Amino acid sequence: MQKLLEQLTGLHGPCGNEQPVSKWVRDRVTALVDEVRVDALGNVFATKKGTKPGPHAVITAHMDEVGFIAKKIEENGLIRFEKLGGNDDRLLLTQKVQLRTKKGFLTGVIGSISAHYAKFDDASKVRNHRQLYIDIGAKDKEHALELGVEVGTPITWKPNMEYLGNESTGRFVGKGFDDRAGCAVIIKLLEELDGVDFAGAVTAVFTVQEEVGLRGAQVAARQVDADVAIALDTTAVSDTPEETMDRSLALGAGTGIKVLDFSLISHPAVRDKLIQLADEQEIIYQKEIFPGIGTDGGAISLANEGIPTGVLSIPSRYAHSPVEVIDMKDLLATKELLKVFILSLEDGMKFLFIED
Missing domain, CATH: 3.40.630.10 (Zn peptidases)
Structure with a gap:
């Protein structure tokens, strides 16, 4: 199993x-x-x-x-997205995701401000997913397109199944x-x-x-x-x-x-x-x-x-x-x-x- x-x-x-x-x-x-x-x-x-x-x-x-779908590629190569299913905005920041393009899979990260900027931000604020973005390492929009990203590219969490704790727990995380x-x-x-x-x-x-x-x-x-x-x-x-x-x-x-x-x-x-x-x-x-x-x-x-x-x-x-x-x-x-x-x-x- x-x-x-x-x-x-x-x-x-x-x-x-x-x-x-x-x-x-x-x-x-x-x-x-x-x-x-x-x-x-x-x-x-x-x-x-x-x-x-x-x-x-x-x-x-x-x-x-549950996952996401690419909505827009910004000029700097960052990707705006919409939700597919019930994702909680509180859980999104800095998580790894996987994009499925016609050229293959890409690893991305849902971006957030550095901890060093937190003192200048509202710590209680939960940003709506439409304010967030996915970073795939692209240098600009043209680079993101070359990598295979387009409007409609499907996105999930990065696959990651493993034991929680170790094999003695009988529990899995993923x-x-x-x-x-x-x-x-x-x-x-x-x-x-x-x-x-x-x-x-x-x-x-x-x-x-x-x-x-x-x-x-x-x-x-x-x-x-x-x-x-x-x-x-x-x-x-x-x-x-x-x-x-x-x-x-x-x-x-x-x-x-x-x-x-x-x-x-x-x-x-x-x-x-x-x-x-x-x-x-x-x-x-x-x-x-x-x-x-x-x-x-x-x-x-x-x-x-x-x-x-x-x-x-x-x-x-x-x-x-x-x-x-x-x-x-x-x-x-x-x-x-x-x-x-x-x-x-x-x-x-x-x-x-x-x-x-």
Whole structure:
């Protein structure tokens, strides 16, 4: 799982510019499933058929990561940018970024004034991202153009996955865990389903543009006729000392079984089944109520005549930053509960809102 996660987070794929990730995922899962296709928006659909009749389950995770896009090249070679997804202006200064040009990758730095000038500045001021710039070392505008930068060049944090502390912690720090971690879980599940008897069919949907309004999932959801769906995404924990943290979700405490977020009230039958299986299999979990986020599950649940949908959340610290943190224990618990859920499906099983 670690190597898979390193490969996925090393890919460059901000919202609307996920081509390297879509291609990599498509190529990786082709040998693991019966059918693979990529739609016009970039969503990857991978269907694996079971050995006996049963429900059609959709599992989904998004491929895009928060990032930026080049907006203007100044005469001195510095680059103005816009956000792709929910970046916090407080986190931007002096961070390394990676620009993907037609000529290759460039390393850049989001600039800031020297500490020696701080005494002349307003220390409480948080500059809007439109006041900031990216320095790629270009001597002037012409040099930046020669390097391959143009209006529309996509930008992400510089790839940087490593252990937090050391290997004894089981925790990793890096960019793009939201939601390449979910993509890794699904790919690992498809590997583990190889040669295993299960009922029905599983369609893995790796979506685009989640961070700008669940756009890929809205399109993808209309293309599948599913009996049940499970979305995978990271979720922000609340176990650090800031006064806004309520310690309702913790890193290392297991997968999150979603109850509610701003995009979805989890279908009770799906939620209860996940809790039942986690209890029976002694898989560590925590119930999640967090209105501060939304997931592809919200879009999937509204498709067609409504799809019973639940969400498994991978706990994360410092979301939407270049130093997101996850615990491998939570990642493996998420994968194990998803696998148990898929293997529990049987012919005729329905997830009803009202039990007869």
